[in-house]
Amino acid sequence: MLVWSDVAQAAPDESAVQAAFVLNFAKFTEWPPAGQPARQSAMQLCQFGVRDELTQAFRALEGRSLQGAPIQWRKVSRLDEARGCHVLFVAEAGLSLVQLGGLPVLTVSDLPGFAQQGGVIGLVRQSGRLRFEVNRGVAQSAGLRLSADLLSLAMTVFDGSARHEGTL
């Protein structure tokens, strides 16, 4: 709650809002049994690319419980480091998502066209409000189940069959 209120208070801060969104996405997502955070020691919240404000916002969430496991933040500089991540926020372009293959990683990014290009959820700012796009096909191929509520709120739902070759 405190975190939530912090985020709300930091509304003007785009990063805090994005962090809150990421957290909420995680809440409406179901991981396959092997990759469930509760089975592991922690909920891995990973970040690719440097963005300090965001990192700060993510770290503020560390230790908080998500789906029964404490949130753990770590930085990912290569894609092979992303194994074990539950959520991967892509802050910079230059990452080939196809290498993630069928790994159950919820990829989120505010890079334009992210969901269309193989990401699971892409954040989009529209009319001053932060909204999102979802690629259900990618999520399914990654073994992730996104809540219908989440899908219903998405600006656009793509049905791309799988993560495909490309670099953001």
Place this chain on the structure above:
Amino acid sequence: MIGRVLHHMSLRTKLSLVVIASTLMASLLLFVVVTLLEYHESRHRVEERAQGLARVLALNVRAPLSFEDAAAARRVLDGLGAVPEVRWAALLDAQSEVFASYAFKAGVLPAKLDIHRWAVTTEKSAAGPLVYTAERVLVDGAVVGHLVLCTDTAPAFSAMLAEAALVLVGAAVIGLLASAAAVKVQDGMVLPIARLADVMHEVSRSHLYTTRVETHRRDEVGGLYDGFNLLLGELEARDVVLSRQQARLFTLAHTDAVTGLSNRHHFRLQLDEALTRVSQHPFAILCLDLDRFKMVNDALGHDVGDLLLKLVGQRLTSVARQADLVARLGGDEFAMIVQDVSDPLEVRSLADRVLAALCASVDIEGLTVPMGVSVGVAMAPRDGSQPDLLLKNADLALYGAKAGGRGRACFYDIGMSAGVVRRLQLERALRSAITLEQLSVVFQPQVDLASRAVTGFEALVRWRHPQLGDVRPDEFIAVAEDAGLINEIGAWVLEQACRVAVTWAPHLSVAVNLSAVQVMTQDLPLLVGRVLAETGLSAGRLEVEITESVLLNETEATLAQLHALNRMGVRIALDDFGTGYSSMAYLRRFPFDKLKIDRCFVKALTAESDTRVIVHAIIDMAAGLRMKTLAEGVECEAEMAALREEGCAEVQGYLVSRPLRVEAIGPFLAEWTASQGATAETGEAMGVVG
């Protein structure tokens, strides 16, 4: 108050009221219970629905709330438009700020504070018709907000009320139908009872115990009817017995046993009744007295007397008209009420018919019984409008009839009262004079003129009544003759005289007067024989005196009586000679022992020479017929001297002595003998000469 009202209600109304009241009460109770249960239930349902709704909504708004998509949240809430009972809904965020809201038909949300309260308590409340339901919005186990739902129970409740009202109406209809059925059953029970009560009242009023109630029912009511009929039958039987007894008692109380006529009691009742309508229906009463009935009764016995009374009753009834009443008042008294007559002539003709029917002698059991009746008539209202006065006046008229000679009818007349009342008084008093010892016998000496010796005494009856005083013998003897009392009195005097005479010296005789009625109606030889036997007086010392009137109605029977007495040795004197009918013929036919020269001759003896001639002739004639002569009422020496000169044998009168009481006889005889001692010789000589 209610108790009194209930008390006056009919059983039927009461039962109907109870049935209707209980069914209505049951309906009402059912209604209340159903309503309460329904109310509770409906509220519960509303609450449950609201809760379920809130839960679903809370799930659906998780994402919009999480991603701050107010529009999406509103879209979810707007779905409530399909649920009209939801008044409003609010989605609160973690800070309890309204994130999205919904209001039914574009209404407004209540004050913010209100919502907060529900949000904070997160409990359902059941205050009033509104139900508040708060549901937490949970995302990943964390509360991210609240959904508050305000639901109105009123629509559900009114629907429920409508249902309950339907139940009530149904219950009332069923109740009324049940009441109607119950009333119908009651009618089968109560109406026959009411009818029975009506019949009972009717029977009590009319005493028609022949009444019966009819029913074909074989249930309890039928049993009741049968029992009632049995009771009526019993009553009827008793009523018949009672009526018979009453009739018999009435007959006994109102009928004379001997004649079968009405008795005095019934006569009085009828008289009273006739007097109540006398102004429209004048009537007459006839009082009848049989002549010489007592004689018949005494001489021929009560059986003959009763037969005579019966005969008289029959004849009176045959003379009377249908409406008239014939009654026997007692003894030989009869009475009639002659209805609707005001004309004395009419009554007179009826009275004449009565007299005609009862004038002749009748034969009863082979005996010739003399019959005769005297009738007194009083007309109502002319002669009185009170029963006692009317009866008294009819009685007076009756005595008037008797006084005027028997066998007559006499109408009451205002002038007749005084004399008749006296007569009536005397008769009534005389009836009990002997038993009350008011009568006495005195003795007047009879003296031989020649020897101046006392030869005997004439017994004379005296009556002293406590109120009427001394009544003159000629007055009460006449009454006694009329009233049929003379035989009794005569017999009594005879017995008294003989009883006294037997105590005297043997040469003294006693003379007793016999009434003409006695001679005609009494068996004198029987009477005299009995008295002589009872007293022990020898027949030769008894002399009976009869008057000329006896011989006037002379019959074979009278003569036979006198001859029989004569044969017994009783001497017979002819009293009051010369005052009667002066027919000498009968002197030949009967051998009197003595002629008593009436005092009227004695009185005139010294004054009128003609009288002296008559007296002389009487004495001569008597001597020729070998009868003694005795002069009555000698009061002075001159009379005695004249009588002695004419050759009269004996004298009687105040000159010798007044009549004496029994106890005075002894002293008188002693004194007389002493005073006459000096002239005894002379007397005897004279006697011899006479």
